[in-house]
Amino acid sequence: MILVALLLAPLLASGLTGLLRGRRAMEAIHLVSAATMFGLSVELAAQVLREGGVSWGDGFLHADHFSALVAVLTAFVYLVSAPYAVGYFRHDVAGHAFEQNGAGPPAEKKLLQYYVLAPLFGFSMFLVVLANNLGVMWVAVEGTTLASIFLVTFYGRPTSLEAAWKYAMIGSVGLSMALFGTILTYYSAYQVSGVETLSALNWSTLANSAAQFDKNVMQLAFILVLLGYGTKAGLAPMHTWKPDAYGEAPVPAAVLMAAAMLNCAIYALARFYVLAVHCLGPSFPSRLLILFGLLSMAVAVPFILVQRSHRRLLAYSSIDHGGIMVLGLGFGGALGALGMLLHMTFHSITKPLLFFCSGNAQQHLGTDSLKKNPGGLIHSLPVSAPMFLLAALAVTGTPPFSLFQSEFTILRAGFAGRHTGAAILFVAFLVAIFCGFFFHIAHLVLGPANGRPRGEDSRWKSYPVLGLAFVVIVLGFWLPAPLFALVEGAARVLEVRP
Amino acid sequence: MFFWQDPQFGDKMITLMAALILVLQIIMVAQHWLVTIIRVFAAQSFLLACIAATIAYFNDAPHIYAVAVLTLLLKAIILPVVLTRLLARVDIRREVEPFINMPISIIISGMLTLMAYVVAESFQRPDEAAGAASLGHNTLAVAISLFLIGFFMMTNRRKALTQVLALLSLENGVFLAAISLTYGVPLVVELGIFFDLLIAVLVLAILVYRIRATFDSMDVSRLSRLRG
Numbered sequence: 001m002i003l004v005a006l007l008l009a010p011l012l013a014s015g016l017t018g019l020l021r022g023r024r025a026m027e028a029i030h031l032v033s034a035a036t037m038f039g040l041s042v043e044l045a046a047q048v049l050r051e052g053g054v055s056w057g058d059g060f061l062h063a064d065h066f067s068a069l070v071a072v073l074t075a076f077v078y079l080v081s082a083p084y085a086v087g088y089f090r091h092d093v094a095g096h097a098f099e100q101n102g103a104g105p106p107a108e109k110k111l112l113q114y115y116v117l118a119p120l121f122g123f124s125m126f127l128v129v130l131a132n133n134l135g136v137m138w139v140a141v142e143g144t145t146l147a148s149i150f151l152v153t154f155y156g157r158p159t160s161l162e163a164a165w166k167y168a169m170i171g172s173v174g175l176s177m178a179l180f181g182t183i184l185t186y187y188s189a190y191q192v193s194g195v196e197t198l199s200a201l202n203w204s205t206l207a208n209s210a211a212q213f214d215k216n217v218m219q220l221a222f223i224l225v226l227l228g229y230g231t232k233a234g235l236a237p238m239h240t241w242k243p244d245a246y247g248e249a250p251v252p253a254a255v256l257m258a259a260a261m262l263n264c265a266i267y268a269l270a271r272f273y274v275l276a277v278h279c280l281g282p283s284f285p286s287r288l289l290i291l292f293g294l295l296s297m298a299v300a301v302p303f304i305l306v307q308r309s310h311r312r313l314l315a316y317s318s319i320d321h322g323g324i325m326v327l328g329l330g331f332g333g334a335l336g337a338l339g340m341l342l343h344m345t346f347h348s349i350t351k352p353l354l355f356f357c358s359g360n361a362q363q364h365l366g367t368d369s370l371k372k373n374p375g376g377l378i379h380s381l382p383v384s385a386p387m388f389l390l391a392a393l394a395v396t397g398t399p400p401f402s403l404f405q406s407e408f409t410i411l412r413a414g415f416a417g418r419h420t421g422a423a424i425l426f427v428a429f430l431v432a433i434f435c436g437f438f439f440h441i442a443h444l445v446l447g448p449a450n451g452r453p454r455g456e457d458s459r460w461k462s463y464p465v466l467g468l469a470f471v472v473i474v475l476g477f478w479l480p481a482p483l484f485a486l487v488e489g490a491a492r493v494l495e496v497r498p
Numbered sequence: 499m500f501f502w503q504d505p506q507f508g509d510k511m512i513t514l515m516a517a518l519i520l521v522l523q524i525i526m527v528a529q530h531w532l533v534t535i536i537r538v539f540a541a542q543s544f545l546l547a548c549i550a551a552t553i554a555y556f557n558d559a560p561h562i563y564a565v566a567v568l569t570l571l572l573k574a575i576i577l578p579v580v581l582t583r584l585l586a587r588v589d590i591r592r593e594v595e596p597f598i599n600m601p602i603s604i605i606i607s608g609m610l611t612l613m614a615y616v617v618a619e620s621f622q623r624p625d626e627a628a629g630a631a632s633l634g635h636n637t638l639a640v641a642i643s644l645f646l647i648g649f650f651m652m653t654n655r656r657k658a659l660t661q662v663l664a665l666l667s668l669e670n671g672v673f674l675a676a677i678s679l680t681y682g683v684p685l686v687v688e689l690g691i692f693f694d695l696l697i698a699v700l701v702l703a704i705l706v707y708r709i710r711a712t713f714d715s716m717d718v719s720r721l722s723r724l725r726g
Contacts, residue, residue, distance in 0.1 A: 126689060135687030142694040148699050158712050165658065172665055173652065179691070180672045187679040201684060216620050244724045265507055368673035448517065 002047060003054060003061040003130050006040045006071065006497045007123060009033055015375035015423065023108060024368035026115040027086045029279055033119060034075075037126075041246045044068055045486055052476045056133075059202055062132035065489030069341065070129045070267045072486070073348040076472075077260040078122050080352050080464055084359070085252035087460025089114065091363050092250075097155070113150060113252065121147040121237045121256055121439050128264040133204045134271070138175070138182050141232060143266055144261055145171045151253035152245045170231060178228025178268070184221035187215035203271055204280035210278035222285055224278040227268065233265035233322045234377065235292045236299035243303070246315035247368070251359030254311070258318045259351040263344055264326050270494055273329060290332030290422050296323025297429040304436035310358050311368040313440060317354070317395060321347050327426060328410040329494065331417045337494035339409030341487045346402040348473060353468040357388035361429045361444065361463065364455040370440050375447030380456045392441040396434040400476040451457035508556035512678075514586050515545045515552070516640040519674070523647050523667055524607050527654075528600050530593050536581050539670075543573035545669055549637070550677050561685050563678065569673070577666065577699055586701045589708040594717065596654045603654060607647045614642035637678035641721050645669030658706045658716045662699070669695065693706065 015035030047054050048068040055062045064069065092098065093107045102382070117403075123142035134136045147207035152164040164212050184453045186201050191210045199205055276285040300320035307313040321343070328340030362368040364381055378385040382425050394401035407430065413424030501507045522542040529535050547570040554562035585591075598601065616641035647666025648665050652661050676683055683691075 133684075133687065136690060137684050139690030139694055140688065142698070144695050146694065146701055149705070153708070156708075159723050161705065161709050161712055165718060165721055166724075168698075168702060168705060169652070169661060169665065172648065175667065176665070176672050177643075177671055180675060183672065183676045183679065183683060190680045201687065219615070230716070247724070284533055371631055400706060 001056065002044050003039060003056045003063060006037065006044060006126055007130065008062075009037050009040060009120035009469055010123040010126065010498065011431040014116050014123070017112070017115045017119070019101070020389065021108070021112060023111060028112060030085065030118070031082050034079045037122065038075040038079040040067075041071045045482070047070050048286060049170055049485055049489070055264075059132050059199060059204065060136075061130045061441075062202070063070060063130055064266070064493055066270070066341075066493040067129040069490045070263050070487045071343070073124060073263055073345060074122070074125045074129070074260045076227070077256060077348055077352055079398070080356075081252045081255045082351075082466055084216060084356050084458055084464040085114065085250075087117070087458040087464075088359060088363070090460065091458060095363075102265065105215060110154065114154065114253070115150055117147055118253065118256065119163065121151065121253075121261075123147075125256075125260055125264050125363065129267055131201075133203055134182050134185065134203055134206070135201050137203075137268055137271070138179055138393045141178070141229070141264065142172075142175050144264060145175065145232070148249075148253065148257060149176050151257075152249045154250050155248070155252065157248070158271050159244075162249040163241070167241040167245040170238065174228045174231025174238060176228070177224045178418075179274070179485050181221045181224030181226075181228055184217050184224065184270070185213075188217040188221065190278075195441060195473065201273075206275055207278065209374060210275045213275075213279040215280060217277060218243055222280070223288070225272040226285075227265040227289055229269040229272070230292055230326075230377050233262055233269065233326070234296075235322055235326060236296040236319065239296065239299065239319045239478065241314035243312040244386075246318065247311040249308060251355055251362070252316075255352045255355045258355065259348045260400040262322055263348060266322065266329075268468060269326070270329055274494060286330045287331050288419075289326050290419060293323045293325075293327030293330055294429075296320065296326070297426070297433070301429055301432045304440075306435070307440060308371050310345055310370055310440065310444065311362065313360055313370070313437070314354055314388055317433070317437065318351070320429070321351075321395075324410065324426075327422070328406075328413060331410060331419055331422075333413055333417050334491065335409055335413035336416055336493040338487065339406055339413050341490050343403065343406035343496070345483070345487060346406050346475065347395075349468070350403060353472055354391040354395050355383045355462070356468065357391055357466045360384035360455070360461055361388060363461075364452075370444060373435055374450050375391070375445070376450045376452075377445045378447075379449035380452040384465055387465050389441055389445050390469060390474070392437050394472050394476075396437045397430060398434070402475045402479070421441055431468050465483065482496075505556050510687045511552055512549055513636045515549050516637045516678075518675070519545050519549075520611065520640050520643055523644050524604060526646060526667060527603050527607050527651055532585055532591055532593060532657070532659055533582065534582055535593075535660060536578050536585070539663055540574050540578040541669060542667065542670060543569060543577075544674075546674060546677075547574060549674070553677055553681060557681060558680050563680055564685060565677065565688055568688070572692055573666070573670070574697060576696070580703060581659065581700060583665070583705060588707060589658065589660070589717060590659070590710070590716050591673070593655060593657050593660055596656065598654050603650075607643075608652060610646040610650060611643040614646055617642055638675060641671045641675035641678065642667065642672060654721045656717045658709055658718050661718065662702045662706065665702075666699070668696075690714075 017029050044067040053064045098110045124140050127140035149168050151161045192209050234242040298321050300316045303316045325340050328336050397403040397407040520536035522538050526538050545565045550566035648664050
């Protein structure tokens, strides 16, 4: 029942928003529904920890530790982005940001667009993790793309159309590859079981019989799925849509895409990875994942070093982190899966902070350019600017922040799995990315005051920053036991025994 | 036994229709006129629905009839109508010269087809003379060719609308693989895929229209301001 409730809550929120339409009402529904979803997902996680798994409708919806973890993370990102969205869009409305050349749709209509689409986006993400059937999971992943296209075109600038077009086309081609892979997986299962029922595509069924699948078919299927869901996760070389889409979407939507949708894509990939390992043994899928992981990190390095816009900088950081997660999964063993899941958890908590600070800086300066600004942001943004620096340190994996722990775990998994070369490259890329990031953000934040008026105009925009910064700092020193139990349980789902 | 009860005959019909689908795909690659490309896509989808119906008939799989009807309605009628109306609204009839010219495009399509046959060959196992695998052999090769040629066409064309059509034909390839390999995926999933496809085309149609209105052109090679 809890599974259905978690799916119904965003749908209800979207429908109610569409009916009521007042600005206050839309904001209230958005906040209440975000809190409800988070509550429901925590309750789901608690049930999964108690009972080991929750099913509904004859296994149509199923949550194990892995699904519960990703659901909680999705709901968390949604929860923190909700109050920020209120403040961010109020600022936009006050600054007439929606009006291009004096004309354009009324602000209420734009707000309606966000507050209706964001819950639908959330719904598809919850469906990705709760659907047991791999076909339904694909439908939901495609749903996340469709729900978010008009979030990318939100500002209606020519560049946002360009970004949305790339996102839609690259995403759709990628997902048709994933669909092809899903069908081939189904074909190999069909040859084993010979029955055609809905449950034949259920992951829990497939995971048990995967060892007998046709190896040729499964190999091709895994390559296609990796390319497909890899496109969705923004792994290089299919990452080109990402900086455009993240740079053009309004910050609350970009947060949902960068911190929550990334997890969902990696989630889908990891499910197939487990099937592929059961069928083919660990070496073939792992090698592919390590290759794509390292490639994504390598591609991110030069673009981070010479970046001109801090919004796009964050997108490259997201490509880098997607690469790290895939790399952790590829290193395999007990540590690899654990490191990847810890990284996913910490990343989903740290990334929104970075995006909020970047959004506050962008709205304050009126541009996201790193070249045109004279620095000294710390004097006009006394809350967001220092937190921006803190978030940049946290997201590049500086100790004592939690991402250091997960990256270190992944590094250990690399050495334990005798992937020495890959592990050394991993460290080299991390260092390069740290340098680039720190250079750009420090340049933006520090420096003498240059007479800009004091920003930090809205509590809606600064309180999420402060709250999240608190969580990030605490998490560096203390990981709550139930959360770690959930991560450990999820690692057992993904663990590959040689 | 009449010929319409003979599974051999069914196999031959399916192979014939699959071959026609491939021919239509190559015609699409060689076509300048947008209206014609839409019609070719509709014809291709119609043949796809026929293949689904034939498989349903010869394998006593009634749920595939539903898939056939859905394909017919959605891909052969609704989507072409939506796209034709979009075409009338954006008022562009002809594709500009693609990045690679037509004769070379056709040669490339031929090579992609060869490649698809090589890939599909690896699925063929000698011990299985009959059943889904033997049926799958030819059609799977065609499906993979559709996928590859659709992919090539997407990268080769400049107009936003042609890219949408290429995407749809690529999707047709995936669909052909689904019905020929496994007699279709479970109906719930199939419905979900159709729903997604419908929404995707509507969303893309709105995007195409807005790109046309904003850039005064549908040429996506002009969408090149975001870099680095």
